[in-house]
Amino acid sequence: MSNIINTIGSTRAEVWRARLGSALRTTLACTIVGCTSLYGPEPLRRYIEFPAFSYVTTILMVSEATLGDTLRSCCHVLLATVQVMLVSLLSLHVIGPTNFSNHTAAIMIAVGSFLVALPGSLELVAKRIAFGQLVIVHVSAVINTAAEAGVAVYPIRAASSMALGVVASILAMLLPYPRLAYFEGRKFYRLYTENISEKVNCNIEAITASDSSTAAGFLSQSKSLSTIGSKLFQSIKTNIKGIYWERPHNPHCIDPKERLQDLEVPIRGMDIALSSCTSFPIGVIDEELRDVLIHCKGRFSQKLDQQDKCFAPFDATTSLESKKEILNKSISKAYKDLPTSFFLYCVHLLLDNSPVTKKIDPMVEKTKKSGDSKRVFRKIAEVVMNFMPSTHNLVFAFKCSLSLGLAVLFGLTYNKENGYWSGLTIAISFDTQRQATFSVANARGQGTAMGSIYGVLCCFIFHKYSDLRLLPLLPWVVFYTFLCHSKMYGQSGAISAVIGASLILGRKHYGPPAQFAITRITEATIGLVCFIIVEILVSPSRAATLAKTALSESLEALQECINKGLVIIPKEKDMPMACTSSQALREGQKKLKSLACQFEAFIAEAELEPNFWFLPFHSGCYRKMRESLLRTADLLLFVAYSMEQLTQLSQKDNGGSGVDLQDGMNETIENFKKRVGPTLKCLEEITKMKSLRKLEKELKKRNLPCDIESGEYPNADTFLMGDEEADIILGSFFKHLEGIASKTENNRDEEMLFHYSCWGFCISNLVREIIKIEKEVREVIMWENPSNQANMKEIYCKISTLRSQ
Template structure:
């Protein structure tokens, strides 16, 4: 409903007359009463009353649905509230199980995957090399500083190695502060309980409780929390290591030596700044969004194609879950990049990435409504259809196919551009391979045919308006009214999806200009260069 209201061009909304406004105000009172009853654990709200309100909204708004899609979508959401119809639901794996049965190729594929898992990948080899080099240097310099306690420098970084890609400076900062906090807490507890040596480990219990909160903090996370716990436990469980304060200073110094070695090796081998990880997460999110639209967005009214419609809806819901998790990961990397020091690197363009995050979150929400409306349209179309209605549905299918054919290549283009490490490296690679790239020759993909503009939204919405008007003119039953409402939901969501993709396209262009101030950020030229390297 918030998305619908934010999409309205002006207020008050002209298509909502006094009669429909009274119905909405009446529904508002019903929602308040319903929520109040649920809050007090009373009996559920009367379903008959909800049905009457739903019919009132349908009757009052059926002639206005195709005239103003944001208003129609707002009323659509009101209906979902009245019906207690959640757009999210548990995924049904029956379709996937049916696919698996009798598919012998899947078994061989799984066996091959298991065998390949035993083979070390390039990522694992690089990770092993980084661990060995970091630990070797840490122990070497730690022993040089203090022969008796030199191994603490290696232990500091060994306890929290992670095969996942992590922001180098953020992890080092979290580990250093965690070690310092744990050591200081241990020194204080040793000072308090120095007369009761047998109870020295008792103060570790509240620190473990604090650790659970520290694990979920944005600043420290898992690695900082582990360092804090181990720092405290080593201080409280120490024996024959001299005075606590002296041991704590030695531990912190050795930890600093280890962390410096860790950062240096990470920078030399594979520097993973949070800004770099945020850009990688962006390209992965765009790829997941492309899969959702290509595989899941389809409207199939014909009865013989119903299994395909169910499969598409299921694929869209599963793809939406994957997209949502990637977007949340993208959000976490943005938060880390905003706190990460820049040093000699280019400052992180937080404003652009925040806008792209907002667009991706909105699209992930809209895809749920697309899946829901597709499922409802498939159910309604199982009934007998007239010839004219089938023609209208075929026209709507054609519009959706045009939407996919236009949006899919655009997302692929943006994905490839965001995967690019830097424009300078791209040009160096072209010169190294002696690959000329003449964008005017016509031999290379034209980015203008992939990238979309605001006129695409107008064309798509115009096509939807035309089909919705045809459906509204032939409306004869409640089923037709429901189909009109679901089609209008589909039109609103797809139109907003295109608008959000255009916003991301503009922000990607701005990020490229930010990273390459001397370049005009010609998306067509950049995509041609990427395509030239890909084709070789």
């Protein structure tokens, strides 16, 4: 217990120190910008005409970044600056800096932002900074219409202000010592391995617990460790790109992403096994098997310590010994209790370094060797396609172009002298992914107002000491770093808050602070209104609607994955077919996992968007379905891996075990597909339905009768109503499992039985997860149609009637 508390406490303390370090480095970068722009040499200050943009650059580049991230951002920012310079110089040369009007500036900004946003290879931070440069250059041409202004004056001054921010960012990453992504990633990797070690210990203690209350306590601790572990995993992934830019000279350094992936999947499998246990203590786990598990717990901790310190693979001899112990002690006792058997299977995978996520097959290797020339042409095609703008990039570029153009136009119309801020407010906060538009705009507006008010108050306090007004900006930057992680404001609101304060405290010659603050808040509101209008026009679909669409697409992908990947085990002469089916199952699993993650993003957005006159979003049901889909994706991965192992073992077996195994799997697959396939099809069709009221109106409009008692639509009776369906499917499986166990004679037969038990557990849990999804779909239909009893058979009968016409 104390180890778990220490692990959680040290992880939280390390995360807090990392955030504080990021805050201090951001403060250092802003201090460099402020001192240079306010107290630097006059020739230098003459070029830094837009210090506010320098603050924006540092805040965007330094926040929670490492040296590698900053170097990567610098390169992307330089490329974006070249684009901006070309577009700006061309527009200023053709139109002339003295001939710019409000409409001309808005059009040029719209065109330039479209060209900047179009390339998919350019980093988002670089695009945001480039948008800001475009706004500054073209609005300056409208405000300062002096005849002596040259073509290159405004682009050079905007680029100089940006360059100050870039230099300050690099210095902040180097002083007082470099903040390297390699060491940050290694630190979080160490915390993550400690977290994993304690989580595995909790899982083992839970399954070997002597009473249900003890098991519940360890399961609760395991969930807490999972929550912290997911955050550490994200921190590691964000540091990987920075590591590639730093490239430390370490021959033993390997990509941590692959290693963590091999650890994550078996641990998620252990969680699934524990959630399937009906009661504690588990009868099949006696003292002997308990000792084996406790011994494996120590071996796994030893393995993680060895990897963390030496970055070397685990000792194969030790792994083999642990594998034999698990096989010898579990096969004769635990194979009948599928959750326990699967738990032991996951322990074996953790100790054996088995690559569950990667398909290793001799037929695939032969195919790779024979297809070298094809791979070369495929690589060339991929490089060419990377330069072609995708549909997603076109939509993003159009959205940025229209939003910035309208914001600058209306901002200049309202107040010509401060027309920058309407465009800058949204230029620095565009995102390539969907956002909760109203919530994000609200957070930005609140952040702008909060930062501006703070700046005005500080100016009032330090009005007699104007040279010291930069000091209160520094604690506000620290506060901003922690505000980024709040649910209320998030990154968008936090950035708006710190920029709102820096524009007032870190500038000169903008007039009275209070008057400027009000003007800036008004300009920011103009920009946010334009942003919301364009978002609604370009993406009119609500997140709740998209979440339901993503659910139907996920169910369709699951059905396709089962149909193409879960096939009858072939004989030896059909080995290529076995490789093809296994590969199809893995590809389908990847597609399903991707759709489930997209589904999760839509759920999070739908929870934040306002209801207005729409029905409230039933987030509870959707989150449960999302959890079931993610578990289904994990189970399919185990199914693919166990099928590959069973296929290889059955080909080497000349006795009756391989034949019995093949017959058992074929019968189980046939029963599984027969019961699950039609159910998934029904659920897919029902989730595609827009509303039950529209469905009934369409039936009445076409005068189509629908009678479920007529028996014309047998598919309407295929819904799974309870866990008895899983028991029916497992009936034949257990019969063949007993037959294989009785013929076990050698280690190969024991290993075959081990993989077969895993396969059967995953199949049964796939059925149970689909049952859960069906129950939640029924709950959503009842939520959307409270006056209807939500008879699923009747609804599907109506859909079938309508589609048959």
